[in-house]
Amino acid sequence: MMNRGSGRIYYIIAVGALMVLIAPCIKGQTESEPGTVPGSTDDSLSCVDYISWYKAAIIDGNFSGALQPWREALAGCPAVSEELYTDGELIYRSLFDRTGEQEYIDSMVLILTQRTYFYNNKPSNDLHKAEILLELAGDDPEYLGLCYNILAEAAESFPEQMECHHFVQMAALAASLYVMEVIDGEELGNAFVTAIGAVDRRMDNHIAGCSIAEDLENMETFYRTSGAMTCEGLETLYGGKLDRNFRDTAFVSKLFSMTQEAGCTRSHLYYNVAIKMFANERSAKNAVRLAELNAAAGNNDKAISYFTEAYNRDTNSVVRSEVLVRVAMMELDQGKRQEARNRAEHAWQLNRKNAAALMLLAECYAGAELGNTFDNHAAYWVAADYLDAAVKADPSLRKEAEIKIIDYMQNFPTREECFYRRILDEGSIFTVGGWVNEVTRVRFRRE
DSSP states (O other), X not given: OOOHHHHHHHHHHHHHHHHHHHHHHHTTOOOXXXXXXXXXXXXXXXXXXXXXXXXXXXHTTXXXXXXXXXXXXXXXXXXXXXXXXXXXXXXXXXXXXXXXXXXXXXXXXXXXXXXXXXXXXHHHHHHHHHHHHHHHOTTOHHHHHHHXXXXXXXXXXOGGGSOHHHHHHHHHHHHHHHHTTSSOHHHHHHHHHHHHHHHHHHHHTTOTTOOOHHHHHHHHHHHHHSSOOOHHHHHHHHHHHHHHSXXXXXXXXXXXXXXXXXTOTTSHHHHHHHHHHHHHOOOHHHHHHHHHHHHHTTOHHHHHHHHHHHHHHOOOHHHHHHHXXXXXXXXXXXXXXXXXXXXXXXXXXXXXXXXXXXXXXXXHHTTOOOSSHHHHHHHHHHHHHHHHXXXXXXXXXXXXHHHHHHHHHTTSOOHHHHHHTTOOSXXXXXXXXXXXXXXXXXXXXXX
């Protein structure tokens, strides 16, 4: 797969060929101001004749007849005037329109390169090259690659000279070349970050020529669906804008979705988006998101603060139950089984349909260390009881619960362990001690 560097080879070859062409014309030539005829008096007189001949042919519509005297004029006096180059482009364009021969496209590109050599104004000439290639080259990958490279280099070297439609064209070319497997996903992403960023900034600043929001939306849609969207690209595009426009809830919401789509939920940008969403709407949902992000990052004090905020924001028992379950999960991850158990019990009390609280209680008891091997194993009886209760509260949890129960059964006390505790019959009532302090029934481990 080619990257942008491979495509630039076409451009380098073209320039090299041009310099071979014009070198004899320049050799031995003294410096002269544009508009003067370099070389000897004879050369100057010849140039005047050649220019008169080709212009007369153009007036007659004889572009084939104009070509040779125009070439002689270019070879003899390449710096006579800029009009020489516009006339040459006119001749080659007319010949292309008549024949469709691609060599005339090459000639127009070379003319603009030579024009830049003598008269500067590289931004205008390079962008004009791109326009010619876009108009005439069709879907030829080499010409599309050359056009893309011209625009990409312009975006690096003189972006302020480009108009918004140039950036849109660059993105469209990158998409086509990506489909053709000429450039890779990284290059595609870079192109869209550059194009979207430039157009978005100019639209925000109400720059003339950048008023078509549809172009920006189309580029963003392709960027989101092409697989080229990355966390780094989103940070480049929108990191600064988020801080400036955080009250724009539509923009913040869009960026929230984009960071999720790109798998950036552990990035600084995602956290910053979450902060802005909470600033705009201090809801329990937004507070819980920040709490969980801080918990994942190990910022436990901040996590508790946001969880508390979420709990206090909404007095609805269902919402509060969900908040408590999330706090309990964080505490369980930290090894705080008793605290997690207490939160989960409170969550169940607030909402008797919250089966997740029962599943979490099972996790609190499974693996609990209560002081001796038998009690540690007996805690799995209680854990299995809560899994059964969770299935009764929400039958959709059956498959998940059954997998866990099978695992827990491998940790039940053995018949021998129970015998030494004078427990002889399965199904008898037993109270697990320690901080568990739960009544359960006896089940022997199957060996």
